[in-house]
Amino acid sequence: MTTRTPKYMTIKNTLIQKIENGVYLPGDAIPSDNELMRTLKVSKSTITQALKNLEADGYIIRQQGRGSFVTDRSRMQTVLNLYLCPMEQNEKQFWTTLTHEFNESNQGFNVKTTFLSNEKAPLRDSLFQSFASGNAPDILSLDGPDVAYWAYMNSLLPFDDYMEPAFLDSFLNPILQQGRFQGKLYHLGYTESTLCILYNKELFRSLRIRIPSCIEEAWSWEEFMSVCQLIKEKTSFPYPLLMDSGRGLSPKSGEWNSYSGIPFILQNNGRLFNDDFTRTTDYINSPNSIAAMQWLGDLFHKYSYTHIENIKACFPNNFAMSLSLPSAYFQSLKESENVGVIPLPHGLRAATPHGSWGLCMSNQTQHPKQCCQFIQYVFSLQNQLKISKNTGIPVLKEIYEVMDSFDAVSSNANILFSQLRHSSFTRPQTPAYPFFSKQFAYAYYHIATGADVQREMKHLADLVDDHLYRHNYYRG
Numbered sequence: 001m002t003t004r005t006p007k008y009m010t011i012k013n014t015l016i017q018k019i020e021n022g023v024y025l026p027g028d029a030i031p032s033d034n035e036l037m038r039t040l041k042v043s044k045s046t047i048t049q050a051l052k053n054l055e056a057d058g059y060i061i062r063q064q065g066r067g068s069f070v071t072d073r074s075r076m077q078t079v080l081n082l083y084l085c086p087m088e089q090n091e092k093q094f095w096t097t098l099t100h101e102f103n104e105s106n107q108g109f110n111v112k113t114t115f116l117s118n119e120k121a122p123l124r125d126s127l128f129q130s131f132a133s134g135n136a137p138d139i140l141s142l143d144g145p146d147v148a149y150w151a152y153m154n155s156l157l158p159f160d161d162y163m164e165p166a167f168l169d170s171f172l173n174p175i176l177q178q179g180r181f182q183g184k185l186y187h188l189g190y191t192e193s194t195l196c197i198l199y200n201k202e203l204f205r206s207l208r209i210r211i212p213s214c215i216e217e218a219w220s221w222e223e224f225m226s227v228c229q230l231i232k233e234k235t236s237f238p239y240p241l242l243m244d245s246g247r248g249l250s251p252k253s254g255e256w257n258s259y260s261g262i263p264f265i266l267q268n269n270g271r272l273f274n275d276d277f278t279r280t281t282d283y284i285n286s287p288n289s290i291a292a293m294q295w296l297g298d299l300f301h302k303y304s305y306t307h308i309e310n311i312k313a314c315f316p317n318n319f320a321m322s323l324s325l326p327s328a329y330f331q332s333l334k335e336s337e338n339v340g341v342i343p344l345p346h347g348l349r350a351a352t353p354h355g356s357w358g359l360c361m362s363n364q365t366q367h368p369k370q371c372c373q374f375i376q377y378v379f380s381l382q383n384q385l386k387i388s389k390n391t392g393i394p395v396l397k398e399i400y401e402v403m404d405s406f407d408a409v410s411s412n413a414n415i416l417f418s419q420l421r422h423s424s425f426t427r428p429q430t431p432a433y434p435f436f437s438k439q440f441a442y443a444y445y446h447i448a449t450g451a452d453v454q455r456e457m458k459h460l461a462d463l464v465d466d467h468l469y470r471h472n473y474y475r476g
Contacts, residue, residue, distance in 0.1 A: 006132065006133070008042075008046045008053065009050075009134035009364075011036070011047065012134060015030065016366065025070060027069060027072070028069065029067045032067055033047050033051070051068055055068075057366075077109060078108075078367055079109065080110070080111045080112070080138040080139060080370055081114065081138050081139070082099065082111050082114065082137060082139045083114050083130070083137040084114070084116065085116045085123050096113065098386075099111045102374060108370075109367070111139075114137070124146075127150075131362075131364070134364065136155070136365075137362055138361065138370075139360070139362070139365070139374065141190075141359055142357065143356070144189055144355035144357070144427070145255070145355060145427040145429075146433070147179060147181060147429075149433065149434050151182070151186045154363060156187075156361060157365065157368055158184035159185045159186065159188070162371075163372055167376060170398060172400075174424055177426050178355045179358060180429070186360055187358045187359070187360050188359055188379065188395075189357065189358035190359060190379070190384075190395065191356045191357065191358075192393040193325055193327070193356040193393060194326060194344075194353065194354055194416055194420055195263060195344050195419075196326060196329070196342065196344055196415065196419070197323060197344065197345070198319075198321065198322040198329055198341060199211070199320070199321050199322075200320050201339070207230060207234055214343070214418065215343045215418045215422060217343075218342070218343040218344065218346050218350065219342075219346075220345060220346060221345055227240070228240040228303065228321075229303075229305075231320045232304075237314075238307070239320075240320050241299070241320070241322065242307070242324075243308075243323055244322075244324065244325075245324045245325075245328040246310065246313065246322070248310045248312075249300070250445065251442045255437060257440060258427070258437040258440050258444075263351045263353050264292045264347065265284075266349075266351035267348060267350065267351045268288045269288050269349065270283075270290075270291075270292050271286065271289065273430065277428060277430040279465060281465050282461075284440075284457060284461050284464070285458050289457060292347070293443075293447055293453050293456075293457060296447065297448055300448035308445075315332070316328075316332035316336045316339050317336055326416050329412070340412055341412040341413075341415050342415065343415050346423075350422075351423055352424050352425070353424065353427065355427060361375075379395075381399070385399065400417065431471075432468055432471070435464065439463050443456045443457060443460040
């Protein structure tokens with residue numbers, strides 16, 4: 001299955017090929033609207049839309065009463081459109097500065113940045129509209145687990161033919177693993193992430209709570225529960241554990257519900273899909289998976305150890321523990337030195353998520369070499385060090401090697417790096433994952449509010465399996 005290309009886009013691309021191959025030279029008139037309608041057997045509105053897009057992209061100039069003429073693009077500077085969906089305000093500032101510095105460096109083309117927000121409209125809806133209208137950006141940011149879907153829809157252009165192996169080899173292996181679909185690389189994450197517990201240093205010292213200093217010393221589920229009970233008994237904090245740095249849990253929390261919930265299923269030797277991603281029944285609703293979700297649900301409605309409502313004002317100055325992303329830790333350091341990091345508790349085994357946002361090339365770009373030139377600029381060592389100040393977790397091997405050589409990693413940050421190296425898993429690389437994740441978010445939320453776990457997980461499995469069936473298991 002592929003995205004359906006509108007007729008006007010096909011006409012537009014055909015004319016672009018003729019212009020770039022010299023069939024039509026600068027100053028030449030292209031066939032009239034009526035001639036194009038007759039030879040291509042399409043409507044007037046289709047031709048008009050194709051020519052408007054050609055003019056907007058700088059290939060032609062339309063003169064009323066005279067026709068459409070090919071422009072001299074050698075005198076025009078190429079502008080790449082970049083769509084970004086920043087997670088934090090300071091990340092937006094990073095990208096604004098980076099693109100300005102790139103444009104000032106006179107690389108022969110410019111980059112124009114458009115910031116999208118999931119809060120105003122779902123990112124996927126905005127991208128669908130862009131691709132369907134033939135106005136997709138040259139470069140776009142995607143969350144790692146969404147790559148398989150967009151690659152399957154033939155919306156992305158792989159990097160393999162445009163980037164040198166030496167450059168790609170500079171990335172951490174999980175970044176490359178996350179970005180591949182069916183053997184091709186479509187996505188380069190510009191940051192890494194994991195899941196951790198942030199804690200109140202002063203409180204933990206006063207209550208004499210054991211603080212794991214490395215992933216080998218991580219709490220078991222049982223020890224984690226006993227710590228929650230102690231905090232609830234000995235303090236006045238509304239909850240022993242903040243959920244997502246106080247943001248709580250919502251069926252509209254985006255990827256957070258899946259990112260924070262799935263690890264505990266895997267830790268309990270549960271599974272999400274079968275090996276070829278054609279079935280979730282007996283996997284996502286297996287006894288082990290159900291037991292893990294029951295344990296998570298009990299944290300909310302049975303023991304009140306964590307919360308659903310948004311109380312983010314409590315973090316980072318009025319909390320005991322928080323289940324958080326590393327970015328919350330690095331941001332908290334600007335306000336408080338009383339926040340520390342401990343590894344994610346483990347069940348029958350350790351399992352921590354990884355993966356985050358990265359850059360892709362649109363299959364509608366006419367400038368893949370320039371796209372890759374800009375993307376390589378983003379991943380310069382200097383720029384990676386800058387963005388890691390916001391996220392804390394860079395993606396280049398060289399940064400880790402420098403840190404190791406100079407023992408420059410704090411014990412807190414070393415826990416995050418160790419989880420990535422030794423217990424991280426890549427979320428399912430299937431085009432069905434965005435649908436799965438959305439339905440999982442609802443199931444997790446309902447379980448947190450006290451719904452029957454077995455029924456919710458069976459309903460989740462039924463929905464996903466029906467989705468797989470209706471899409472021919474994404475084999476087309």
